[in-house]
Amino acid sequence: MAQPPRARARRGTHPTIEDDTMRWSLPPSEMPTTWFNVLPRLKEPLPPPLHPATREPIGPDDLAPLFPMGLIAQEVSTDPEIEIPGEVLDVLRLWRPTPLVRATRLERALGTPARIYFKDESVSPAGSHKPNTAVPQAFYNKQEGVRRLTTETGAGQWGSALSFASAFYGLECKVYMVRASYLQKPYRRVLMETWGGSVVPSPVDQPDHPGSLGLAISDAVKDAVTRSDTHYSLGSVLNHVLLHQTVIGQEAQAQLRLAGEDHPDVVIACCGGGSNLGGISLPFVPDERVRLVAAEPSACATLTTGRYEYDFGDTAGMTPLLLMYTLGHDFIPPSIHAGGLRYHGDAPIISALVRSGRMEAVAHPQTATFQAAVQWARTQGTVPAPETGHAIRAVIDEALAARERNREEVILFNYSGHGLLDLSAYDDFLHDRLTS
Numbered sequence: 206m207a208q209p210p211r212a213r214a215r216r217g218t219h220p221t222i223e224d225d226t227m228r229w230s231l232p233p234s235e236m237p238t239t240w241f242n243v244l245p246r247l248k249e250p251l252p253p254p255l256h257p258a259t260r261e262p263i264g265p266d267d268l269a270p271l272f273p274m275g276l277i278a279q280e281v282s283t284d285p286e287i288e289i290p291g292e293v294l295d296v297l298r299l300w301r302p303t304p305l306v307r308a309t310r311l312e313r314a315l316g317t318p319a320r321i322y323f324k325d326e327s328v329s330p331a332g333s334h335k336p337n338t339a340v341p342q343a344f345y346n347k348q349e350g351v352r353r354l355t356t357e358t359g360a361g362q363w364g365s366a367l368s369f370a371s372a373f374y375g376l377e378c379k380v381y382m383v384r385a386s387y388l389q390k391p392y393r394r395v396l397m398e399t400w401g402g403s404v405v406p407s408p409v410d411q412p413d414h415p416g417s418l419g420l421a422i423s424d425a426v427k428d429a430v431t432r433s434d435t436h437y438s439l440g441s442v443l444n445h446v447l448l449h450q451t452v453i454g455q456e457a458q459a460q461l462r463l464a465g466e467d468h469p470d471v472v473i474a475c476c477g478g479g480s481n482l483g484g485i486s487l488p489f490v491p492d493e494r495v496r497l498v499a500a501e502p503s504a505c506a507t508l509t510t511g512r513y514e515y516d517f518g519d520t521a522g523m524t525p526l527l528l529m530y531t532l533g534h535d536f537i538p539p540s541i542h543a544g545g546l547r548y549h550g551d552a553p554i555i556s557a558l559v560r561s562g563r564m565e566a567v568a569h570p571q572t573a574t575f576q577a578a579v580q581w582a583r584t585q586g587t588v589p590a591p592e593t594g595h596a597i598r599a600v601i602d603e604a605l606a607a608r609e610r611n612r613e614e615v616i617l618f619n620y621s622g623h624g625l626l627d628l629s630a631y632d633d634f635l636h637d638r639l640t641s
């Protein structure tokens with residue numbers, strides 16, 4: 206039977222810009238069943254993490270007080286693909302595969318010949334990409350008999366995701382929330398509590414301190430190492446976290462094919478610790494035709510101004526040292542609204558890709574990112590998370606450059622989360638209370 210013209214237009218052609226409802230969905234049965242491991246595809250092996258006391262390379266036993274063996278094995282695995290357990294797929298399929306959407310209204314507003322596609326990770330229960338790793342992390346901990354998880358959260362997105370995943374596997378979840386976000390975002394706390402998480406502001410021992418992700422990690426690690434029933438869970442930076450996020454890029458590859466695109470010219474995502482960026486971009490690393498771009502805040506410009514060296518993952522110097530771009534583990538970023546981007550370091554995988562020239566990085570001040578986020582809201586309709594606003598800023602700049610060159614560039618970016626619990630940030634922007 207002949208397909209209706211509209212459906213046919215969505216497969217294999219580039220429909221006219223008048224069709225502004227274009228989205229490509231995959232059925233749950235077509236979710237990727239393996240994670241994409243970039244480690245064996247890197248030009249040089251990643252240097253190992255170092256023990257905080259001895260500065261010698263760490264082994265699995267050093268990490269065992271914090272993480273289950275299932276995750277430690279993934280941290281160092283060089284298998285090109287790693288199977289996703291069926292019990293994890295069952296939970297991820299509650300909202301995955303996420304849609305790939307073309308932002309035709311934004312394209313039109315910009316007058317660009319570029320075609321802008323985005324993966325909508327805001328449709329998850331917690332409203333961001335973070336549950337993609339929270340679910341497997343809770344699963345492997347439960348499988349190994351752990352009863353309780355501790356973690357940090359910046360914007361509240363990761364704490365929400367882990368509270369949600371812990372509820373699904375019957376684990377207790379204690380969240381140390383960066384105080385600046387705890388005060389700015391009370392409804393994120395309520396969301397975490399609704400899923401059964403318990404939330405305290407961090408740093409716990411300095412009530413007037415705005416906090417940082419590095420300090421909150423120290424609080425959560427201290428808690429985990431003092432209790433035998435407890436493990437620590439990290440929402441970004443580590444290899445296994447980026448691995449879990451690669452479902453995003455793999456789905457995008459299949460959906461771009463449905464849209465009739467051979468490959469994107471550029472893949473863009475915001476970068477805090479690097480997990481949503483890794484998730485969408487790592488499956489494209491082997492394809493040298495595809496540029497990869499990290500968008501970070503100028504207030505915490507790790508990749509564009511940091512040093513490439515071994516540093517602690519937390520502020521107190523309790524975690525292993527990682528080779529990464531860093532502003533120094535005692536750097537306290539200004540209290541910008543994109544709380545999830547206020548981290549002094551970056552994933553070693555992302556750092557190595559930038560170092561080798563395979564990935565580019567740009568930094569933007571927060572007012573420029575809110576201008577982009579509001580332009581998005583007024584053209585595409587949805588309200589992005591302030592973190593996602595950084596990616597949108599970079600996308601708009603790329604689309605305007607394509608207009609200058611009069612080039613039909615294909616842009617893919619990660620819409621990492623919605624901003625419906627970040628409205629105080631929009632209030633500040635709309636009423637001229639943002640500083641930079």
Ligand SMILES: Cc1ncc(COP(=O)(O)O)c(C=O)c1O
Nearest residue numbers: 362441477478479480481545622
């Ligand atoms: C919506 C959103 N995007 C991006 C990030 C940044 O984290 P990552 O760089 O690990 O993706 C966060 C972190 O909390 C977030 O909530």
